[in-house]
Amino acid sequence: MEGKPVCSHCSGQAVYLDRESGTHLCSRHLKESVESRVLSRLMQEEPLPEIIGVAFSGGKDSTALLAALVVLKEKIPSRLIALTVDEGIGGYREETIRHAKDVCSRLNVEHRIITFPDLFGLSLDDFMKSSSRKACTICGILRRRALEVLAQQEGVRLLATGHNQDDHAQTTLMNAFSADIKKVFAGSGRTSQFARRIKPFASVSEREVTLYAILSDLFMDLPECPYAGDALRGEVRRLLNRFEQEHPGSMRNLAHAEEEIRSRLKNKVKLQPLENCKVCGWPGSGEICQVCTVLKEQKEYKNNSSTGQD
Ligand code: SF4
Numbered sequence: 001m002e003g004k005p006v007c008s009h010c011s012g013q014a015v016y017l018d019r020e021s022g023t024h025l026c027s028r029h030l031k032e033s034v035e036s037r038v039l040s041r042l043m044q045e046e047p048l049p050e051i052i053g054v055a056f057s058g059g060k061d062s063t064a065l066l067a068a069l070v071v072l073k074e075k076i077p078s079r080l081i082a083l084t085v086d087e088g089i090g091g092y093r094e095e096t097i098r099h100a101k102d103v104c105s106r107l108n109v110e111h112r113i114i115t116f117p118d119l120f121g122l123s124l125d126d127f128m129k130s131s132s133r134k135a136c137t138i139c140g141i142l143r144r145r146a147l148e149v150l151a152q153q154e155g156v157r158l159l160a161t162g163h164n165q166d167d168h169a170q171t172t173l174m175n176a177f178s179a180d181i182k183k184v185f186a187g188s189g190r191t192s193q194f195a196r197r198i199k200p201f202a203s204v205s206e207r208e209v210t211l212y213a214i215l216s217d218l219f220m221d222l223p224e225c226p227y228a229g230d231a232l233r234g235e236v237r238r239l240l241n242r243f244e245q246e247h248p249g250s251m252r253n254l255a256h257a258e259e260e261i262r263s264r265l266k267n268k269v270k271l272q273p274l275e276n277c278k279v280c281g282w283p284g285s286g287e288i289c290q291v292c293t294v295l296k297e298q299k300e301y302k303n304n305s306s307t308g309q310d
């Protein structure tokens, strides 16, 4: 009978197999491999700013990212600060916020929380009572702004998000399906004049990220958002997972191909300059920003419902 697989770098018991290269890794070498990829991403941003903000939802990706950055503390001169947005989603956010607070206190990282009611006067649950838009659309628009406000308040110039390689590959395929070239090029780095965004897990697979959180003893099985259910992303995710199973390395190649195209065309594609919103003054694309559009629609919907119109 075959014994348990052993790490390709030491005699430790393997916990992970990179199916593309056939490399087995023990917990120490898996963690080191993830950390070295995170570090090399960060080094592309040199000189690093005084503060690095981490968009910290409390989910497994941002928890693993925060843990990796804490391990790398001695190699990174910046101070870390975790930034959490509480959208106000009953039966889901309370538990994830509790977990987020617990992780920050265990890792000894400063933590700031901003809520939708603080900023927009309503929770996401309230918005959903008076809106015809999908929850994830409203949530995405408002959460992005909330994070930017928090980053600005805290003097954060570099904002790290927990997006992993699988997310990256899924987004690439979804953008290709929608043929929305602007989305491809308007991705990281352009959305705010305050904080540049980076994705330190861009070359780390979801499986590795999950294992990293588990091996750091910070994984928690949290409830799923009741509004979750982006049908297209779910389908693309299933499709890519099946493809990866049959052709290991596909996800990595797709994510790399997109980065390569983006970097080669970076200076050749002219993006529209940001304009200041006529209502709130925040930089965005178009005369009225998406946040002000959502807030205006919500008020109109409410007024129409109270006067009995459609
Ligand atoms: Fe927001 Fe949608 Fe994510 Fe829920 S699933 S937190 S509504 S983006």
Ligand code: ZN
Pocket (backbone or CB within 6 Å): 277, 278, 279, 280, 281, 282, 288, 289, 290, 291, 292, 293
């Ligand atoms: Zn605005």
